[in-house]
Amino acid sequence: MTAETAVRSSAVLKLFAGLSPDEMEDLKTRFPTWSNAAVSRLNALFAAGLFDDWPSAYVGVKKFAKRTESRASDHLSDEAFTQIIHCAILLSHMQPELLAAYRRAVIYGQAHSRGKRVSVLQEEQKKVLSSWRSPRLAPEVQFGFTVWVAGEDNVVKPFESWPLPTVRGAKSLLHLCQTANAILLLTTGMRVGELSSLPFDCARIVDGRSFLTGPSFKDNDDGSGVNRHWPLPKVAAHALSSQQELSRAMLDDQQLWVPFGGGKNTTGVPVLDNAISMFAKRVGREAQQKLSEIDGKVTPHRFRYTIARLIALSLTNASQVLFDVLGHDDVEVTLGYAHQDPKLAEEIDRIRSEVMVVRAK
DSSP, rough: HHHHHHHHTTTOOSSSTOOOHHHHOOOOOHHHHHHHHHHHHHHHHHTTTTTOOOGGOOOOOOOOOOOOOOTTOOOOHHHHHHHHHHHHHHHHHHHHHHHHHHHHHHHHHSSOOOOOOHHHHHHHHHHHHHHHOSSSTTTSEEEEEEEEEEOGHHHHHHHHEEEOOOHHHHHHHHHHHHHHHHHHHHHGGGOHHHHHHHHHHOOEEEEEEEEEEEETTOOOOTTTTTEEEEEHHHHHHHHHHHHHHHHHOOOOSSOOOOOSSSGGGGGGOHHHHHHHHHHHHHEOOOTOOOHHHSSSOOOOOHHHHHHHHHHHHTTTOOOHHHHHOOOOOOHHHHHHHHHOOOOHHHEEEEEHHHHHHHHOO
């Protein structure tokens, strides 16, 4: 093979698709951390048509023991959970106004770029962005949270109100809005792999109730996934609508999640678990305490355990945090989580049993 042929072939080189079942099993055994972290997500991306280098028909996850000092399965404190949801709701509701401001600046740049130096055009776009006024985006209106995004000279700094001085900063804030939508959708109890593979049109009405519908890969060996339905509380329904609006504005095709990241994102696929951890480092309370500083690193897995704990406590009348924070006025929605997810139901039952033992003492 010549060097020129090798270069042309590299564009279609596939690493996984041609592996036999035994070869894939050997790969998972030698790299268990990769298997545990990536296989379910690659199954999901393959099923969603976003990744084609994958022999999904027979790929299962290689399990390995939990690290003894890991906090990956620890629930978040009530304070951390409350603050995360509070900030996520505010960002999700801010998104439409921010998107309109960002698009105005971008459209201005597209219309006035001819014959202008980049630096001159950027300064003009900053003025367009800074002049934007709307109910939530005005100098005299506080965000209700602190956000760390790019300011002048692209230095990341905290902001508590409008305006943001750069278009890049506005785009970074839109990325945080998308992550806020993802966090609110995680209140359904779904896993991050299931969240990532949700199709654009994933809402369904069944017997007058709202559900999310998408493929699940964790507890089955079907490469195409098994359809699951997650009851959709009002706060998550609003987040889904906001995310669909953001996707329509930012993408030409109909996929739910926008691949922010610019040139650093070479796959074109958003990595929501990393985005959620970064959200906690870039968003904080008004006193400028970052969310990650309240109870440690925020991950989708910890969030799922927190949902299980709060459901169990609410069902035993030991806590009203879930109802207070999410506004659940119908306990059937909460019970629906357990009905749709056996693993989550198992965790809920375990916590309920522990609460009952403590009460008995």
